Every structure is written in structure tokens, then in C-alpha cells.
Amino acid sequence: MSHNPPVAFITGATSGFGRACAHRFAEAGWALVLSGRRQERLDAVKQQLEGKVPVHVATLDVRDREAVARVIDELPAAFEAVKVLVNNAGLALGAGPAQEANLDDWKTVIDTNITGLVNVTRTLLPTLIGVGRGAAIINISSTAALWPYPGSHVYGASKAFVNQFSYNLRCDLRGTGVRVTDIAPGMSETEFTLVRMKGDQSAHDKLYGGVEPIQPEDVAEQVFLAATLPPHLNINRLEIMPVCQSWGGLSVNRDG
Ligand SMILES: NC(=O)C1=CN([C@@H]2O[C@H](COP(=O)(O)OP(=O)(O)OC[C@H]3O[C@@H](n4cnc5c(N)ncnc54)[C@H](OP(=O)(O)O)[C@@H]3O)[C@@H](O)[C@H]2O)C=CC1
Numbered sequence: 001m002s003h004n005p006p007v008a009f010i011t012g013a014t015s016g017f018g019r020a021c022a023h024r025f026a027e028a029g030w031a032l033v034l035s036g037r038r039q040e041r042l043d044a045v046k047q048q049l050e051g052k053v054p055v056h057v058a059t060l061d062v063r064d065r066e067a068v069a070r071v072i073d074e075l076p077a078a079f080e081a082v083k084v085l086v087n088n089a090g091l092a093l094g095a096g097p098a099q100e101a102n103l104d105d106w107k108t109v110i111d112t113n114i115t116g117l118v119n120v121t122r123t124l125l126p127t128l129i130g131v132g133r134g135a136a137i138i139n140i141s142s143t144a145a146l147w148p149y150p151g152s153h154v155y156g157a158s159k160a161f162v163n164q165f166s167y168n169l170r171c172d173l174r175g176t177g178v179r180v181t182d183i184a185p186g187m188s189e190t191e192f193t194l195v196r197m198k199g200d201q202s203a204h205d206k207l208y209g210g211v212e213p214i215q216p217e218d219v220a221e222q223v224f225l226a227a228t229l230p231p232h233l234n235i236n237r238l239e240i241m242p243v244c245q246s247w248g249g250l251s252v253n254r255d256g
């Protein structure tokens with residue numbers, strides 16, 4: 001175990017891409033700050049990894065600005081110099097048309113995918129700038145940020161924010177050495193659909209059955225690649241789809 005390993009701060013580390021990122025960075029000897037709302041999940045990941053690398057876990061709802069500040073203020077010394085922030089925490093809720101959507105669900109998606117990401121990013125910016133050359137912010141957006149589809153409404157729009165925020169951040173961070181990358185995955189087999197469909201396992205099975213979707217480890221590899229590029233390089237946006245996924249073209253209403 002390295003004496004003073006670099007530190008990765010990963011949100012949404014209790015499942016899917018975030019948990020896979022924890023394993024990928026641990027494989028490379030990084031110290032980890034892992035956060036999420038489910039303490040028992042965090043403890044399980046810590047138990048799996050703490051023999052390899054230093055791991056600090058923090059129960060955290062990214063929507064809670066004060067909690068975000070507290071977790072970061074209270075980082076143990078070995079975890080203070082965060083070099084890579086992976087803004088991964090996020091969700092979609094519902095897949096029906098906008099006119100049938102639940103407004104509370106829309107607010108949860110906005111509060112998590114936008115406000116939560118902004119809370120963590122703004123609070124960690126001074127640390128990342130202090131680290132400087134080689135530091136990186138990896139924001140997880142989605143193919144939904146660019147490619148519209150029925151039922152994407154607020155979710156896709158929230159990911160379009162993540163994409164543009166990533167680009168805008170790069171403008172202000174010019175000269176600091178801090179990189180910013182937007183990783184935009186397509187259909188990926190995580191707990192995402194279970195969450196979106198409020199625990200409907202059949203919806204999960206139907207979506208991912210019989211095809212070869214992206215796996216969490218696939219995205220974790222891209223996150224690690226972007227975060228550990230030679231320090232003079234920045235991947236602005238990396239969109240990745242499974243081969244089985246592509247576009248369906250524009251639709252026309254012929255029902256009058
Ligand atoms: N799966 C897919 O097809 C795609 C997913 N994405 C995006 O990837 C990211 C990861 O999702 P994915 O791994 O697929 O799905 P999962 O549902 O498996 O993981 C989502 C993670 O986000 C965390 N999370 C959700 N809400 C909060 C919150 N309020 N505060 C803190 N953590 C939170 C969850 O932890 P906990 O519940 O413990 O808080 C969990 O660890 C999301 O931003 C998603 O939008 C992008 C493209 C494709």
C-alpha cells in the first residue's frame with residue numbers, strides 16, 4: 001500500500017458505476033472517499049477494499065448542502081487532498097410522458113442530478129485547485145443529455161445541464177490544471193432502472209434481457225482513463241453506447 005496515495009472522492013458509491021469506480025481506483029492503489037445514502041452498502045464496499053487501500057466512507061445525500069460541506073470539512077487528513085472527484089450520484093424517476101409525470105419526482109431528479117452535483121463540485125473546487133495539475137472532475141451525464149426520447153423529459157434535461165456545466169467549468173478552471181470530463185453512457189445494467197421504475201424487477205429484466213448492455217465496470221474503466229490521462233490532456237466528453245443500442249430516427253404523428 002503506497003505511503004501517500006492519491007485520493008478519489010466518489011459520490012453514489014453504493015451501487016452501479018460508483019461502486020465499480022471504487023473498485024477500479026482501488027485496483028490502482030488510490031485512497032477512496034466513498035459516499036452514498038445507504039450506510040450498510042458503504043460499509044460493505046469498505047470491507048471489500050480497505051485491505052488494499054485507505055477507505056473513508058461518509059453517509060451523504062448530495063442534495064443536502066450542509067451535509068456536503070460537513071463531510072468535506074471533516075475529511076481525515078489522509079483523505080483531504082482530493083485529486084479526482086467522480087460526480088456519479090444520480091437517478092431517473094418514471095419513464096412515462098411528461099403529462100403523466102409526478103412533479104415531486106421531477107424535483108427529486110433536479111435536486112439530485114443538478115443541485116447535488118453542484119453542491120459537491122463547488123465545495124470541493126478549492127481542494128481540487130489546490131492539488132492543481134493532474135486533478136480532475138469526472139461528471140457522469142448520459143446519452144440522454146443529447147438524444148431525446150419519450151419519457152426522458154427532466155432526466156435528459158438534467159444530464160444536458162451536467163454536460164454544459166462540465167464545459168463551462170473548464171473555462172473557469174483554465175490555468176489551474178484541473179481537468180473536467182463529461183462521461184455519457186448509454187443503456188447500462190445497474191440498479192438505475194429498478195430505481196426509475198420504483199422497484200419493478202420485470203422492467204429491469206425486460207430492458208436488459210437478451211441484449212448486451214454496458215456493464216458498470218465498462219464505465220469505471222472510462223472514468224479511470226479520463227481521470228488518469230497525462231496531465232496535459234483533457235477528454236471533454238466521452239459518449240459510450242453498447243453496440244446493441246443506436247438511434248430510432250424521428251417520429252411522425254399520423255393519428256390526426
Ligand atoms: N444505468 C444507466 O443506464 C445510466 C446511468 N447514468 C447515470 O449514472 C449515474 C450512476 O447511476 P447507476 O450506477 O446507473 O445507477 P444506480 O442506481 O446503480 O446507482 C446510483 C447511485 O447514486 C446514488 N444516489 C442516488 N441519489 C443520491 C443522493 N440523493 N445522494 C447521494 N447518492 C445518491 C445511489 O446511492 P444511495 O441510494 O445509496 O444514495 C447509488 O449509489 C447516475 O447519475 C445515472 O443518471 C448515465 C447513463 C446511463
Ligand SMILES: O=CCS(=O)(=O)O
Nearest residue numbers: 142143144185186187
Ligand atoms: O441515462 C440513462 C440511459 S437512458 O435510460 O436515458 O437511456
